[in-house]
Amino acid sequence: MQSLLRFLGSTVGAKFLMALTGVLLALFVVGHLSGNFLLYKGQDAMNDYAEMLQGLGPALWIVRLGLLAVFATHIYYGIRLKRRNAAARPVNYAHEDTIQASFASRSMILTGLVVLAFVAMHLAHFTLGWLDAEAYDLKQTVQRDGQPFERHDVFGMVVAGFHNDVFVILYAFAMVVLGLHLSHGLHSLFQTLGFRHPAYTPWIERIGRGLAWVLAVGFLSIPLAVRFGFIAAAGGGDAG
Amino acid sequence: MSQGNMRLKLHIWRQKGASAPGAMKTYEVTANEHMSFLEMLDVLNQELIEKGEEPVAFDHDCREGICGSCNMVINGHPHGPQRGTTACQLHMRTFKDGDEIFVEPWRARAFPIIKDLVVDRTAFDRIIASGGYVSVNSGSAPDANEILIGRDDAEEAFEYAACIGCGACVAACKNASAMLFTAAKFAHLEKLPQGQVESDRRAVEMVMQHDAEGFGACTNQYECEAACPKEISVTSIAMLNRAYRRAALSSKS
Structure with a gap:
């Protein structure tokens, strides 16, 4: 136990935790995007999925709290490492230059904090309904056992939400930043976990970068698809 | 100017001692393309000594790329722009007449400066x-x-x-x-x-x-x-x- 605590207190251990929580957060991002793609299928598919998630009850809260813990660990260790790294070079070079470090790798703390700010806004927007109460309160009426049944209209909320250009721009910006963050993180974590191989590593780097941008473009497609009318509420275009 | 000679403007970090304040100082020197980077600094130091100024302190030993002493960041690159080369093996033909070159010590809290370009x-x-x-x-x-x-x-x-x-x-x-x-x-x-x-x-x-x-x-x-x-x-x-x-x-x- 002692040696484990010492490990987690070291730079190598802290990086190990960054990589491990990074993998879990990336899996969440993949799951989240898969769910979002139901928006392309239509109102019923999206709302069924949302209702199913809400219906998980305690299990949903276990996942949420686990996710929160993973997020908090990733942020805490990220900031701690950044502070340590900044302290390791108190005087900067008068003529600073970079040989091969990518822009994404040099801006991880910045892109990470932007993603954090985005997550806060996103939760306030679609999970808590603070930013657009009118859209959040939309209901869909479905027939259940022959009776009309009212449920939360997630599809309608998203469509209404992205008819506001301010949100479209904010979400689009945040997704580009997320793409940058992942384009370093998704392959860098293999090195941190100690996996490096002359044949596989170049492919891990290519696939990591590729996947990062596939995810970013996937998320980005939704506000744009709504804004330009490819995803529209039943009964027509801008009714939202 | 004779064959292969070049006039250079150098910006070098000067610091009298570990706790003294330091600053970048500008010098001009004429070097030949056949010189190594350290030989170019030797020329500068000779001129400084003749003028009664303090020469630039830098670590050096073997001058054949195996001792690891000649540590300086040249234009933002440790050991200069050439890959797989120590500063002593870097030749002035890498530069051209009229170039401005920044020469700084390794920058790290764990490597305190002893003097000028020399770190501990x-x-x-x-x-x-x-x-x-x-x-x-x-x-x-x-x-x-x-x-x-x-x-x-x-x-x-x-x-x-x-x-x-x-x-x-x-x-x-x-x-x-x-x-x-x-x-x-x-x-x-x-x-x-x-x-x-x-x-x-x-x-x-x-x-x-x-x-x-x-x-x-x-x-x-x-x-x-x-x-x-x-x-x-x-x-x-x-x-x-x-x-x-x-x-x-x-x-x-």
């Missing part, structure tokens, strides 16, 4: 002393050859052992991390059977000492590998990460 790298010695050795007596050369080692492993160990401990990896790293040095010194032993006996303890002690010296953490940008005059691979860092994780998770304490 004893932090590296303490990392080696913490675990970068084998305690077993491997005997004389014929005894050591009793243990058969595969050629690929021997070659890889040699590649890591090529580290001259100059500190360019620290100077190049955006986080002033010494992971490439620490990992190279770990990996050259890890690849050999004599080194594997103490692998766990070595991984833990060397990383702990690395951290205690105040070096930063690795963020896998590989500036170190690009700046290393011996072109040591960051594969060594993955190896150290793996070994330390294994040591921490399998330890009985």
Whole structure:
């Protein structure tokens, strides 16, 4: 136990935790995007999925709290490492230059904090309904056992939400930043976990970068698809 | 101007002592393209001495690229712009007439400046002393050859052992991390059977000492590998990460 605590207190251990929580957060991002793609299928598919998630009850809260813990660990260790790294070079070079470090790798703390700010806004927007109460309160009426049944209209909320250009721009910006963050993180974590191989590593780097941008473009497609009318509420275009 | 001569403007970090304030100072010098970078600084220093000024202090010893003393950041690149080359092996033909060149010391909290371009790298010695050795007596050369080692492993160990401990990896790293040095010194032993006996303890002690010296953490940008005059691979860092994780998770304490 002692040696484990010492490990987690070291730079190598802290990086190990960054990589491990990074993998879990990336899996969440993949799951989240898969769910979002139901928006392309239509109102019923999206709302069924949302209702199913809400219906998980305690299990949903276990996942949420686990996710929160993973997020908090990733942020805490990220900031701690950044502070340590900044302290390791108190005087900067008068003529600073970079040989091969990518822009994404040099801006991880910045892109990470932007993603954090985005997550806060996103939760306030679609999970808590603070930013657009009118859209959040939309209901869909479905027939259940022959009776009309009212449920939360997630599809309608998203469509209404992205008819506001301010949100479209904010979400689009945040997704580009997320793409940058992942384009370093998704392959860098293999090195941190100690996996490096002359044949596989170049492919891990290519696939990591590729996947990062596939995810970013996937998320980005939704506000744009709504804004330009490819995803529209039943009964027509801008009714939202 | 005679054949191959060039007029250069140098911006050099001058600092009288460890606690004295320092600043970039500008000099002009005429160098020849056949000179090494250090010879160009020798010319400058001769002129400074003749004018009664303090010459620029810089570390140097072998001047043939194997001692790891001639440490300076040239235009933002440790040992200058040429890959796989120490500052003493860098020739002035890399530059051209009229160039402006910035010359600075390694910048890291763990490498305090002694004077001008000379830094104190004893932090590296303490990392080696913490675990970068084998305690077993491997005997004389014929005894050591009793243990058969595969050629690929021997070659890889040699590649890591090529580290001259100059500190360019620290100077190049955006986080002033010494992971490439620490990992190279770990990996050259890890690849050999004599080194594997103490692998766990070595991984833990060397990383702990690395951290205690105040070096930063690795963020896998590989500036170190690009700046290393011996072109040591960051594969060594993955190896150290793996070994330390294994040591921490399998330890009985």
